[in-house]
Structures are given as structure tokens and as C-alpha cells.
Amino acid sequence: MAKITTSQEFTREEVGLALRNPGMPLEGLRYPITPIGMHYLLIHFDIPFLDPTTYELTIGGRVRDPLRLTLDELKARPMVTMPVMMECAGIGRAYLSPRPISAPWHNEAIGCAEWTGTPLRPILEEAGLLEDAVEILFTGHDRGIDQDVEQNYERSLPLDEALRDEVILAYGMNGGPLPLQHGSPLRLVVPEWYGMTSVKWLKSIRAISEPFEGVQQAVLYHYRQSEEDPGTPVTRKNPHALMVPPGIPNYLSRTRHVRVGPTLVEGRAWSGWGSVERVEFSSDGGRTWGEAELGEPVGHYAWVRWSYEWDVREPGEYELCVRATDAAGKTQAVDETEAWNVGGYGVNVVQRVPLSVS
């Protein structure tokens, strides 16, 4: 299924995916809401070329009254705006060895936007789910070939997840229109889950009576320990804290340089399993940890700011680390072997920032 390599170097395919799919530069962690153009993107196929004036969403399958909704009709429905932290399930993949060949994310597959849209639940209620409906299938307009199968990008949600009040169909981002590359004219936003769930460029929503077995659902996005392992589906975001790398960078290596003295280290933390209860900071590569200070969350489904007053007195080489623990008691993997899985999903290994102090 997955191509895997032990090479320390990267393939042309991986570089191609990196150039198409930007991460958020980590200095962007300074902003509670990620500015437009800085939020990560993972676009499986091509950005479709859709005309919002003729756009229609169809709601069908195992429903009593199939619906067709134009963008104006969707905008006339109740509107909600909420910040949602989004993270690609492939985050951290590039730290693994052997490494699955796909988008070679390190720590930058993140962003927290303010999404505007209309709740999904009332639309499904209006369509009237039939008794045999077990999942809701979301199909995008983006089409291509993955795992040798030609397909539109599509993923399903179990009924109880699709009916959560906070699941929305979004047509706005950060107070403006939804950008083309983020799914315009309409996308799904599912808080707490990894980003693959939030299908972009929505074409149809269908209630189905059997669990969806498409490539993006049944083949990809599973935690598997071997090719034979049936595995478990990737769902909610694992706890994760990241820092703005302090000081100034080297252009090529991105290693950091800081002067002796007090340095305020800051970042953001999140989890899809419960609120972040604790963030710890280490300046010695994870041997000793200190408590970081937590701010107020940007929103229930957003991230929370943390900071740590690091007073570095001795010139030399340091390795900064940070880790989060959530209300469910989950924390982060300290080394990447703990987090390894065939597809390289949900890798929340602690961030390590090598740093020269002078």
C-alpha cells in the first residue's frame, strides 16, 4: 500500500508535494488567528475551478427529501463564526524512519482560522435521515488518482459525529470569503478531528446505509503497525504543543541563534481529545522540564497560547523542546519510534529546536 523508505534524503515526489502544500511558518504561532495565506494546505488533487454563481450542493442518499442548495440559500441559513485549529494528519511524518512517502511534513501542517458557515445538522434534519443511514459521505469536486483508483476526494463521518452541533459548512474564512485553495465556494469544517475530515470544494453530501469503504477512508488514514494490520481509523487530533523558534535563523539549515539573557519562548498547544491542561518546556533536549504558563484558549475548538521565561546564562548549544498534556491524560511521544505507523499519521513527537547561544 504505502511506499516506505529508510533514506535520509527525500524523493522528487515528496518535494513536489511540499511545494504545492505550504505549511504555516512557525513564527505564525504568534497570531491567535492564522492570517490568510499562512494556514497550512493539503490539496490531494488539483484546486477545482468552480463558479460560485452556479454552484449547488446536493444532499441525498438515504434521506426522505433530497435537497439542492445554492450558495445564496446556504448563506441565508443561520450563520456561525468560530475559530477552529486545523492540523494535517500527516504532521511529523518526515521525522519517521522508515518514512512513508507522502507529504513530507515536519511541524508546520497547522493553522487556526475563523470559519464562517452554517451548521450541518439542521440541513440533515430538513432532508430527513432514513432509519438505515449509518454514515454521512462528503464528496469534493477535486478528482484524481490515488492508490491506483480514480476518485473524487471523499470521506465519511459516523452519524453521531456528523450531527455534532459544531460541524459546519463553511463559506467564509477570517472574516472574508473562503479562498479558492481552502475549498471555495463551500467546505466542511469538523472541529477536533484531523484536517482530512474537513472535505473541501463540497459537491455532495449523502446519507449511506453501509460504512464507506473508499480509498481515503478504508485504505489511507489508518493507524497500522504493518501492511497486514487492519489498524484503527485516524480521527481526533493528538495533543500537540509547538513553539515559535526563538532568535534568528540560518537561511538554509534553519538552526537558530540567540544571545545570552532572558528570552520569552512562546507558542500554541491543542488537542482533539480534551482541553490542554499542561504545557512543559525543556532547554536540555527533554532531560528536565519546567511548567509553561497557559493563556486563555482562543476558542473551544482553537488552540491555547503558552509561554516560558527562559533565562539562558551560558553560551553553547541547546535543544529546546515542548510538550502538551490534555484533560484526557494524553501527552506527546518523546521520540519518533513511539509514534511510528505505516502511513505516518498523527505523529505528535515533541518539537526539538536546536539552538546556538552566544
Add this chain to the structure above:
Amino acid sequence: MAKITTSQEFTREEVGLALRNPGMPLEGLRYPITPIGMHYLLIHFDIPFLDPTTYELTIGGRVRDPLRLTLDELKARPMVTMPVMMECAGIGRAYLSPRPISAPWHNEAIGCAEWTGTPLRPILEEAGLLEDAVEILFTGHDRGIDQDVEQNYERSLPLDEALRDEVILAYGMNGGPLPLQHGSPLRLVVPEWYGMTSVKWLKSIRAISEPFEGVQQAVLYHYRQSEEDPGTPVTRKNPHALMVPPGIPNYLSRTRHVRVGPTLVEGRAWSGWGSVERVEFSSDGGRTWGEAELGEPVGHYAWVRWSYEWDVREPGEYELCVRATDAAGKTQAVDETEAWNVGGYGVNVVQRVPLSVS
């Protein structure tokens, strides 16, 4: 000076730069003005964290009356809006062998935004250039280490180039504010030249009496055939045509799949040396060429649309190519050895799109 490799694989540093510095997905060539968030970016160091309300630009050096201008003062000056096609000088570098280790661009280091700002020339005239001024030096707030030198990103322009009417200080992009990652609150925009000239996050503008010898001017951004070659400076954009890859992609390899029948192939072309006079299309890897149809340029400093009605009758494997020729008679390199140089700059080798027809 430059690290060079003959490896077909890419280093972690290259992947890191690719993830920080997004390209424009080539399907974005459909839009005359590149939407916000799809325009390429090359950020040498970190995105600086600047407060526009206290921002000041200083104009000094060899001038009679040094100036300090706030953002409001800059916005009160004459305003111009114009589309400018921008391209990173590192475009095509990843096709070279041996390959310089830096941002591993293929074809996507492009974009055409509508920039809003105020012309530079009247500001320099107000400051009053002294007789010994030979260059204007533009210094950004972004700071880091490159070629072992700690520096703010800075580049100069010869006086006659800096005084061109169309050189502007931009505070807006695509009708909105200048995004942080594109140089907010203020950046330089120099039409026709490669992007490294258009310094972002401007801190100061200084008239200088000796040619600037900083790293980004005298060490990098030169066409050199060997490490010892003094080379020539990289300046204007070489002619370049690119196409929207037709059909649908494979997720990982990005190879394309098209059905038998007529396919409208389209794209954009540009040159910094003169208007685009001719665009040619090939479906057999460059053995035979046909004339593409040219549209109206989006603007004098923008790109021009081209299209070609390709009627493919036989299933099989094809390689599509496109090349531009400008009014100065310059055209594109057909293979990458022609375009090779130590730093991997200005590589305008023809785009090759492998494609399966079924």
C-alpha cells in the same frame, strides 16, 4: 560558496525550505490575478512581527534631506495600483544536475498580484539625491544568517533602475492590505526583475556612493559558471511560458491523465526583457511545435494568457511542452544543461508535462 549535489534525492534542508516557501499550484495559471494565498513566497529568514501603527520607513544615506515616513504618510501620497508578475530567481533550480542546495523550485515560483502603493521616485526626489549617489539600498526587517554572515535581508538597485516610474513601495495586494508574509506593512515592487529585488518588510532606503557588496548582492544572485567565475548579476526575468497541467493528477507523482478528444491547453507567459511575441506548444516532447494563441496581456508588467487547441486522437504516453519568445528575441532553454549555473538562477528550461491519454 554554494553546496552542490548530483543526488537525485533531496536534502532535509531543501524540504524544509519547500514547506516554508509555497509555490503557486500551476492550476492557478487560470487566474489573471493570482488569488491571495496562492502567490509564491520566498522568505529568506523569518516573517518579522511588525506593528503597522508605529511603523516608520527611513530614507537616508547620500541625500540632502533624510526622511522618516509613517504608513499613514505613505498612504497619503499618490497611489498607484498595477498588476506585476513576480517570479523567484531560483525557479527551475531543482531540474539542474549537479543541483545547488537551496529552495528546490521546479516551475511553481510564480504569481501575478495587483499591487497598490506609491511611486518611489518622488520620495527620492524629495529627499534629494546627492551627486555621489550611485545606488539605492533597500533593507528589510528580516534578519538571519546566510553564507555565514549575520545580516538583514538587503539588496540595492542602480540609480536608473530605482528611478523607473513603475518602481513602487507597496502596502496593498489584490485590493486588500498587504499580507504579513508578503512584506507588510511595506515592501518594494520592481517590475520586470526577479523577485529577490522586491525587498519585503522595508526598514530603510539609503542612497549609497559605492556599489553594495552585501551577501545577497555580490555573493548570491549571480550567473556563474564556476565558483571562481565572477559572473554577472541576476536582474530581469527570462522569458517563460507555463501551462495548467491538463486532465487529472496522480496524488503522489502528479502525472496527468487525459481522455482522447479535444483538450484546451492554456497557461501564461512573460518576460522581463520585452513583451511576449510568441508561444509554442508541443505534444511530442519538443520534437515538433505549433503556434499557441496569445491573449491580451493582463498589464504591461503582468503576464499574457496563451491557449492551444490540442486534439489528441491516440491513447498513449505524451509529453507536453511550451516555450515563449519575447520581443528581444530571447527564448527558453530546451534542456537544463543550457541553463545550468552555480547558484541555479534564472533557469527557464521548457516545462515538460508527462501525460497518459486513454
